[in-house]
Amino acid sequence: MIGYSTIGVKDMKKAKAFYTDLFDAPVQVDIGRLAMIGKTLDAPMIAVCEPFDGNEPSCGNGAMIAFSAATKDEVNDMYAKAISLGATCEGAPGQRIDDVFYGAYVRDPDGNKLAFYIFG
Structure with missing residues (x-):
């Protein structure tokens, strides 16, 4: 979609x-x-x-892009790779909603928030 x-x-x-x-x-x-x-x-x-209007880029408060993974290990690997590439931690990998959602959160070098996750 x-x-x-x-x-x-x-x-x-x-x-x-x-x-x-x-x-x-x-x-x-x-x-x-x-x-x-x-x-x-x-x-x-x-x-x-680079923003079309020429102004500084900014991160939306509450805005985040989430990338699905196939396994919890892939979530862990993507999180670790992002950190090694200069991202900062916004939530280490872990179970978030009972057994339904496992995720990890980072901010890229420009401060954009990313999530890596798996349902199930």
Whole structure:
């Protein structure tokens, strides 16, 4: 259902390196101030961009992009990889809702909040 999500960044080179490394996925489209990163053009992607209005990017209060995982180990691995790439912890991996939701939370180098999760 979601084609791509876009987040504002300060440093395109740093943001592209962070997200291509984090997801082991290439830049699919790069138009200078915006780059779309994903496995293929027909799968969901993350877009990083310098804001069109030229102002500083900002993170939304309560805004977050969540990325599904296949296993709890994959949640743990994505969290650890994000931290190793310069993200900061917003909630270490763990069970959140009984046996229904397992997740981990980070902020990327620009402060955008990301979640890695699995239901079940």
